[in-house]
Amino acid sequence: MSRDAEGRSVVDVTLADSVAEYSKYSGWPELKESFMAGKVRAAYLLAPMVMDLVESGVNAKIVSLGHRSGAVIMVRTDSPVKTIKDLRGRRIAIPSRFAVDHLFVRRMLKPEGMTVRDVELVEMAPPDMPAALYAKHVDAYATGEPFDAVAEVAGYARVLYMTRDKWPNYVCCVLTVHQELIDRERPLVQQIVNHVMSAGAWLETAQANRDLAADIAAGPGVFNQRVEILKHVLTNPRDRVTYADLRLIRSEMDELMEASLEAGIIRQRIPYERYVDESFQRSARPVEIHVQR
Secondary structure: OEEOOOOOEEEEEEEOOEEEEEEOOOOHHHHHHHHHOOOOOEEEEEHHHHHHHHHOOOOEEEEEEOOEEOEEEEEEOOOOOOOHHHHOOOEEEEOOOOOHHHHHHHHHHHHHOOOHHHOEEEEOOHHHHHHHHHOOOOOEEEEEOOHHHHHHHHOOEEEEEEHHHHOOOOEOEEEEEEHHHHHHOHHHHHHHHHHHHHHHHHHHHOHHHHHHHHHHHOOOOOOOOOHHHHHHHOOOOHHHEEOOOOOOOHHHHHHHHHHHHHHOOOOOOOOHHHHEOOHHHHOOOOOOOOOOO
């Protein structure tokens, strides 16, 4: 592990005969800009963000999911809020207007006859959300793990809703690559997808694998969190986040696009094949996961 010129953690990971360099980003705007500029050729991005980028002329494709479920709406332990209706007029932090967490909030409001005009949405980097809730700068936040568990394990916040309970086919982070990388280094992209899908299956094979993954991901190059927080995410409940099925499914992406259109995140429907490439998941082959600390 090393540091790049901007102080970000960088990890060199060998995939067969190729070397991929991984950089950690704490906020979606910075990652989006780096991807658009070509500084990052493959990234886990928010699915609606990819739709917007492609609509704007960026030639890129989603090649795999990153996980399923894993988003939570959190409120303070001492908050009077019991349901989404109780958040009327209150401040809710979301990672980005492109975040599926944003769409999750909208989805929960709709059955109650509410819209985002009935609450105050504020965009905030996920690592900042637990402290903002603790300081009562926001009344709730909606984001992905492990930043929900950070506040829950600390004891000052509780779960209001989990996507696992309210949106069973929820997808958010997607592995996205520039078309130029596909055209020039297709075998490398296939290797990455092979490893991603195999790692997902490995995570679901045994709790010991999840515990080991938590030990590794807790480090400064990844989440920089206490390991018990990540283990809490992977066990309370066990399907709080799942990784076994990382397939791209057209009906799920179509549903996400309709929600993004309704939210005004994108302006028009985009043909599925224009922003998704299923060929890598169809050609995926299992690889053995070697874990190195």
